[in-house]
Amino acid sequence: MAGQANPFSWRGLGAGFRGASAPAAGGFVFGIAFGLLADQVGLALSTAVLMSMLVYSGTAQFVSLQAWGDPIPLAAICGAILATNARYVLLGASVRPWFHGVGRLKTYASLFLLSEGNWAPALRERLEGRPDAAYMLGCGLAMYASWVSATALGHALGQLIPDPRAFGIDFVLLAFFTVVAAGVWRGRRDIAPLVAAVAVALAVGRLAPGHWYILAGGLAGSLVAALKVDRDA
Numbered sequence: 001m002a003g004q005a006n007p008f009s010w011r012g013l014g015a016g017f018r019g020a021s022a023p024a025a026g027g028f029v030f031g032i033a034f035g036l037l038a039d040q041v042g043l044a045l046s047t048a049v050l051m052s053m054l055v056y057s058g059t060a061q062f063v064s065l066q067a068w069g070d071p072i073p074l075a076a077i078c079g080a081i082l083a084t085n086a087r088y089v090l091l092g093a094s095v096r097p098w099f100h101g102v103g104r105l106k107t108y109a110s111l112f113l114l115s116e117g118n119w120a121p122a123l124r125e126r127l128e129g130r131p132d133a134a135y136m137l138g139c140g141l142a143m144y145a146s147w148v149s150a151t152a153l154g155h156a157l158g159q160l161i162p163d164p165r166a167f168g169i170d171f172v173l174l175a176f177f178t179v180v181a182a183g184v185w186r187g188r189r190d191i192a193p194l195v196a197a198v199a200v201a202l203a204v205g206r207l208a209p210g211h212w213y214i215l216a217g218g219l220a221g222s223l224v225a226a227l228k229v230d231r232d233a
Helices: 010-019 021-040 045-054 058-067 074-085 087-099 104-112 116-127 134-160 169-184 188-207 212-232
Strands: none
Touching (some): 021 134, 045 134, 058 074, 087 104
16 A cells, blocks of 8 residues: 555564674774774764764765864865765665655654665665564664764774775775675666666766765666666566
């Protein structure tokens, strides 16, 4: 029935929490990397943990560290974060049908914890016919706890590793998103959107400063995917 609300249950919440083991483990490694680099730029432990709790966006936080200085370039950091996090508009739109009939508090709590790490398994659950919207919140809670605790641990370890980049810590971001992309790969139908996203991102990255290539690539891939759906329908 079109007007029927989607379920949002404790069972779905628990299933999401248990189902987040793989992305939460990846996020834990990612969080340690952020904690290490936060220590390297001089952030206090409390500041790094508070940033992870309130911002809760690994890419935006890494971008902030790259621009960090004295004085802090607030305008540059805010612009970079806006460009980096604009992709959440697309992610939020994609899960909107799943929260039909779900109360605002539950919906906004789920959206606060929205990331690629819980969006991908939640989308897979929905495509497989399990519409309990609490799954995404449960998965997000597991990843949130992993991310915040890993930030604290990474910061504490910062004094033991003089140069994290020498150990390939800065490669964690690319590895994390590669795993997420592999988890939602559907085969040949995803080739055209992927090629479009990569091509546009590379072009914008060369022509425009900052991190706008992320938004441009995401929009290009989404547009191509939408056109393919309309054509196939």
